[in-house]
Amino acid sequence: MDQLMKNIETATVLPFAGLVDYAPGQVASKTLAQNDAVSLTLFAFAKGEEISTHESHGDALVIALDGIGEITIDGEKHPLRAGEAILMPARHPHAVYAVEKFKMFLAVVFPSKPEGE
Numbered sequence: 597m598d599q600l601m602k603n604i605e606t607a608t609v610l611p612f613a614g615l616v617d618y619a620p621g622q623v624a625s626k627t628l629a630q631n632d633a634v635s636l637t638l639f640a641f642a643k644g645e646e647i648s649t650h651e652s653h654g655d656a657l658v659i660a661l662d663g664i665g666e667i668t669i670d671g672e673k674h675p676l677r678a679g680e681a682i683l684m685p686a687r688h689p690h691a692v693y694a695v696e697k698f699k700m701f702l703a704v705v706f707p708s709k710p711e712g713e
Contacts, residue, residue: 601629601636613661613699616640623647635704641665641694649691654706656684663698667691676700 599606603626604615616626616638623645628636635654638661649668658667660676667674667682668691674682675695684690686707692700 602627604628612638612701616699618642618697618699621645632709633706635702635706637702639692639698639700639702641692641698641700643694643697646693647691649689651687651689652684652704653686654704655686656690656702656704658682658684658692659701659703661699661701663694664696665698665700666693666695668693 604610616624618624618640619642621642623642624640626638628638630636641663658665658676659681660678662678665676667676667684669682669684670688670690676682676698692698
């Protein structure tokens with residue numbers, strides 16, 4: 597069977613936050629899995645960088661790995677530090693801003709499609 601996840605070694609203990617590097621003035625990302633059911637992505641935000649307000653049709657769990665970020669959900673700002681997590685519910689506007697340099701793991705779970713689609 598083909599490996600379902602990518603960009604990560606198997607059967608190896610890894611420094612998870614170190615799998616994505618900071619880049620000056622950028623938002624860097626590394627996708628670990630992407631399909632109709634789930635999306636798993638690591639992000640590294642340079643200080644002051646952001647992902648602007650948008651919506652997703654899946655529930656999105658953000659786990660902070662390093663630094664300080666600000667997650668805005670429905671216009672309400674939530675500071676997020678390493679070791680903390682927040683759930684951004686599906687179909688609610690949300691955004692991410694790096695107050696300081698900020699690394700996060702994003703897991704999005706999408707609704708199942710009815711059979712035949």
